[in-house]
Amino acid sequence: MSSLPAIATVVGSGTMGPGIAATLVRAGAEVRVYDISAEALAKAENTFAFASGVLEQLGSDTVEGGSVSFTTDIAAALSGSLFVIEAVPEKIELKKTVLGQIESLVGKDVIIATNTSGIPITAMAESMTVPGRFVGMHWSNPPHLIPMIEVIPGKATDAAVTDQLVEIVKAFGYHPVIEKEIAGFVENRVLYAILRECVALLEEGIVTPEGLDTAVKWGIGYKLSVIGPTRLLDMAGMDIYAAVSSYLNKELNSDTETPQVVTDMIAAGKLGFKTGGGMYEYGEGDVAAKLKDITAGLVAARKTLSSITPV
Numbered sequence: 001m002s003s004l005p006a007i008a009t010v011v012g013s014g015t016m017g018p019g020i021a022a023t024l025v026r027a028g029a030e031v032r033v034y035d036i037s038a039e040a041l042a043k044a045e046n047t048f049a050f051a052s053g054v055l056e057q058l059g060s061d062t063v064e065g066g067s068v069s070f071t072t073d074i075a076a077a078l079s080g081s082l083f084v085i086e087a088v089p090e091k092i093e094l095k096k097t098v099l100g101q102i103e104s105l106v107g108k109d110v111i112i113a114t115n116t117s118g119i120p121i122t123a124m125a126e127s128m129t130v131p132g133r134f135v136g137m138h139w140s141n142p143p144h145l146i147p148m149i150e151v152i153p154g155k156a157t158d159a160a161v162t163d164q165l166v167e168i169v170k171a172f173g174y175h176p177v178i179e180k181e182i183a184g185f186v187e188n189r190v191l192y193a194i195l196r197e198c199v200a201l202l203e204e205g206i207v208t209p210e211g212l213d214t215a216v217k218w219g220i221g222y223k224l225s226v227i228g229p230t231r232l233l234d235m236a237g238m239d240i241y242a243a244v245s246s247y248l249n250k251e252l253n254s255d256t257e258t259p260q261v262v263t264d265m266i267a268a269g270k271l272g273f274k275t276g277g278g279m280y281e282y283g284e285g286d287v288a289a290k291l292k293d294i295t296a297g298l299v300a301a302r303k304t305l306s307s308i309t310p311v
Ligand SMILES: NC(=O)C1=CN([C@@H]2O[C@H](COP(=O)(O)OP(=O)(O)OC[C@H]3O[C@@H](n4cnc5c(N)ncnc54)[C@H](O)[C@@H]3O)[C@@H](O)[C@H]2O)C=CC1
Pocket: 011, 012, 013, 014, 015, 016, 017, 034, 035, 036, 037, 040, 086, 087, 088, 089, 090, 091, 094, 098, 115, 116, 117, 118, 138, 139, 140, 141
């Protein structure tokens, strides 16, 4: 008997929602996708179809019986739902409002999980009537391909709810990581430490964007995809880490604000894929081509990594 609830609802169908839904549908759930915007939902149907196609390419396990529906009717989306994932924009007050709407429409035993990138779960739970059923469930983008989910209980989260979410994540074949609550959670703290150093190296003209991407992809990115950081410490040796960190740690970037180069880019309307230009410039069709290459690469890497003995 799968631990995956038979009926699930995804609230918010932007970048993350459709891929989350595709993953759950492939695992056999009836998934309702709700969004306040009909325009976003229309786009979500296409994103869902794309993500489902990618899962087909990946050849991930399929459980028969899954289905999806898209609606702007929140009551219909939540009626009878046994598991809810909130994926609205990263704004705490908006999330609190939406969580209140969800709570008013589901049973007290229904787990409500938030896909927040790093807002403290405890803070969001403060406004809930049944905070014990609320838990962090941080997917990584693209959610239908990155098979690791951070499970973050808040201070009020029932231990049984955390345990149940771990089993739900395992039920659709992903790797759950239970974490203590900390701003940004584990994955984004590591990612944002890396990105802070990367942007600083670009700002100082130490390396080009192409050079930086090559260095990270074929250096630590490649290595860390096989060897986790703690295993790498054992492989390199604590003596090496001590010797290098003794002089290097004080040199690393420690800025606390968003880098000026990024603030300037946003002011110039250069958001990246979303606007056709950011760190790189994209001509007609370039973003779609890049997304196709990224997807093919992630599918190939996932297949290979899944085939090797865990290190
Ligand atoms: N984009 C990313 O790479 C990742 C985002 N996340 C987190 O997931 C959450 C969602 O992020 P994205 O999908 O990127 O956001 P998004 O902005 O792409 O999509 C959010 C969706 O929520 C809808 N929405 C807004 N207000 C709503 C309401 N009151 N009720 C229902 N729907 C509403 C919007 O119409 C939109 O379709 C955020 O907390 C974000 O931090 C987590 C991992 C990765």
